[in-house]
Amino acid sequence: MTNRLRVLRAERGWSQQDLAERLEVSRQSVNAIETGRYDPSLPLAFKIAELFGLSIEDIFTSPSSQG
Amino acid sequence: MSRFTVAQQRHNRRVMVLSLVYAAVLMAAIYLFKHQLVTGAAAWAAAILPGLATSGFFVLHGRYLMEEGDEYQRMLQTRQLLIGSGIMLTFAVVWGFLEGFGLVGHIMAWNWAVIWLVGVGIGALVNVIVERKGA
Numbered sequence: 001m002t003n004r005l006r007v008l009r010a011e012r013g014w015s016q017q018d019l020a021e022r023l024e025v026s027r028q029s030v031n032a033i034e035t036g037r038y039d040p041s042l043p044l045a046f047k048i049a050e051l052f053g054l055s056i057e058d059i060f061t062s063p064s065s066q067g
Numbered sequence: 068m069s070r071f072t073v074a075q076q077r078h079n080r081r082v083m084v085l086s087l088v089y090a091a092v093l094m095a096a097i098y099l100f101k102h103q104l105v106t107g108a109a110a111w112a113a114a115i116l117p118g119l120a121t122s123g124f125f126v127l128h129g130r131y132l133m134e135e136g137d138e139y140q141r142m143l144q145t146r147q148l149l150i151g152s153g154i155m156l157t158f159a160v161v162w163g164f165l166e167g168f169g170l171v172g173h174i175m176a177w178n179w180a181v182i183w184l185v186g187v188g189i190g191a192l193v194n195v196i197v198e199r200k201g202a
Contacts, residue, residue, distance in 0.1 A: 026137050
């Protein structure tokens with residue numbers, strides 16, 4: 001699943017570690033999500049969306065809409 | 068900041084303590100049997116204790132899974148344990164058939180726990196490779 005996490009993080013000038021601390025997860029988790037190696041659970045996806053003040057769909061692209 | 072999560076740090080401490088307990092129990096059992104100091108129920112207890120100490124490692128891995136709040140780390144640990152279990156079960160069943168057909172000698176069952184731990188180590192290596200590949 002693709003996402004805009006890296007872009008959103010960069011816009012705020014946050015490092016992966018900064019974002020990880022805000023989400024209370026490890027830096028590896030942020031890296032794995034950004035690179036699409038790991039799809040977060042719904043609770044974590046909501047937490048990410050709330051942190052950026054966006055909806056989940058604004059950050060994560062639905063696999064069914066990717067064609 | 069530590070590269071380990073809080074749950075991982077706790078798990079690592081517990082593994083270190085249990086390793087010391089296991090070594091002490093095993094050495095005591097070997098000493099008792101070598102010098103023929105135990106018989107009957109005491110011999111059974113002395114022989115069982117190292118196995119119970121080993122089973123503590125399985126408990127600790129399960130406990131870590133329960134305590135780890137980081138879902139990605141939990142996934143990595145699950146993959147690591149599945150790899151370790153798969154390797155151990157494959158070795159056990161292949162060796163069992165080889166032994167059954169008289170092609171290899173008998174090995175003591177506690178070796179499977181050692182192979183499982185080695186397999187878990189290989190699982191950790193797989194995680195590191197996957198992590199580096201995708202970083």
